Amino acid sequence: MKPTEPMPVRIKIASILRREILAGEFAPGEELSLTDLGARFGVSRTPVREALQALASEGLIQLRMNRGAIVQKIDDKFIMDHFEIRALLESEAAARATKHLEQLLPMAQLHRSMLERISTVEQEEFVAYNQTFHMSLWEAADSQRLTHFLMDLWNGSSIGKTTDGGEHRVKALREHEEILQCIFLKEPEKAREAMRKHLLRSMENILASYHNQ
Secondary structure, three states, X not given: OOOOOOOOHHHHHHHHHHHHHHOOOOOOOOEEEHHHHHHHHOOOHHHHHHHHHHHHHHOOEEEEOOOEEEEOOOOHHHHHHHHHHHHHHHHHHHHXXXXXXXXXXXXXXXXXXXXXXXXXXXXXXXXXXXXXXXXXXXXXXXXXXXXHHHHHHOOOOOOOOOOOHHHHXXXXXHXXXXXXXXXXXXOHHHHHHHHHHHHHXXXXXXXXXXXOO
């Protein structure tokens, strides 16, 4: 199953680099090359340049004329602000999704399949599922502007250098289960709170990783 509206390439690239910068996988001052990133992602320079422009607008990098960018130094407050804003918006999306349950049925089936194989799910499969889960909720919120705002904040699966990948997948799947139960029971406030807890735990993963530079 794929998201109804495919995520643009520039958004995917930005989301991967955003997570890596927030998790401290690039050191402050490290150069990001247009050529190297194009080769890494198997794309032309155009979507890479667009992704870097988005990250520069957030203060994560500083652009260099026709060469790429330099990673900026961030702190705990920067990371917390990112996740708290994302939690605020995505919690609202989860609450609104309680009004459009039929749109979530295919994703709920995918989630059930993943939950049944919870101990054997590999990271690559989980990453694709995780994107589908979140994007399906955005679309079920029935607000294009909300979806676009959330795309601009998307950082993929919040796994950092100190995160146990298998443990994170199990926790995330169980948290997704709680979110879906609240949505299908048409309990918007409980759905809102379940999503908020899910994203703030992700924030703790990224903070721990950033401190481990």
